Amino acid sequence: MAKSMTLLWGAGSPPCWRVMIALEEKKLHGYKRKVLSFERGEHKSQEVLEVNPRGQLPTFKHGDNILNESSAVCLYLENQFKSQGHKLIPDSPAEQARMYQRMMEGLTFTEKLNSVVYYESIVPEEERHDSAVTRHREALTAELQLWEGYLQTVAAGSYLAGGFSLADVIVFPNIAYAFRFGLSVGRYPKLAKYYSLLKDRPSIKTSWPPHWVAIPQGYDILKDL
């Protein structure tokens, strides 16, 4: 099955990482994959634009079916391969409700991270304001506190919605990314604990961004949040 799948991805991108985690969880091994460089603008190359007119990564093909939104790929893979690998959508209505809710909130979390980490890439120089940077950092702090709060209410050693689910597939890369960019373990102890709980899970470890392994030292953009 996985032989008919192709993934174009970029290293360190939470949306790309989600797809790789989902593929591992569903035991879809041996798919074709190619890493492209955001720095060199390869996500805007003809090769990508042919499958994704938005010029974004990931792009994913399964046979003739094209999916480029990470959450869409994850939902599709779980639905197409329900009985294979780890079940990523819980049956219990309560867990399912929480899973869908956290999963979709995870997309907002990514946006808020990006608006801080990539402010200078998103906003042209003549439109930048210190007050905007402050606002985005405050919004991200509020977002991080929200997730810290969500994790207060789940049982110790637990995932976002009961067992490991699509909520974790979508949200974990955000959290790993936040720590990579300097988030304080001391001020976000629940996020740090969740990070520790998941970082060695085989699907996550196998798909860990290669340059994060090569250069474990991260950045400090988020250290004061």
Place this chain on the structure above:
Amino acid sequence: MAKSMTLLWGAGSPPCWRVMIALEEKKLHGYKRKVLSFERGEHKSQEVLEVNPRGQLPTFKHGDNILNESSAVCLYLENQFKSQGHKLIPDSPAEQARMYQRMMEGLTFTEKLNSVVYYESIVPEEERHDSAVTRHREALTAELQLWEGYLQTVAAGSYLAGGFSLADVIVFPNIAYAFRFGLSVGRYPKLAKYYSLLKDRPSIKTSWPPHWVAIPQGYDILKDL
């Protein structure tokens, strides 16, 4: 079943409208609902914050299960009430792939609409730039052209992913909203045709924003796109 459901919503908001369409499609009638006013800031009221710490509408409760992200509510309702009302997730892998993809792209579409229509609410006065307004309008134009293109490739009289699906539930309110804000029928003929095809569908007509019925005249913010 629907008796144990409560929806807090705001009129004219695409995310709220999606939930109402999904409830109609799943024949979930008789749920409790209360309309709140964005203008009076009621989405930031204690009543909302108790169920949704983000202070956003919709907020939705089914028994003790809380879901506030519109796409999460739609996925949950379809999965919980699969055999009731209209089936909103197709079985065919090709249609399912397209459905998830378009559905998730629909969230980006909403963001791009908001960044034009609500620019002055989102950006404080001292941080506003004409160049930013232009950029957001260009990004929205590109987005609209993308959807116009998607609709070129579907069969005449067809929905976004085969039969009427969650993709339409998520995306239609964006398109209705764009026309309400003055989008040109002449420059976006496929979007206009899609709008005509869906506007009288019972689930959509029943949940049409009441003030749009009362005051059919819209705005012209998007007329030049």
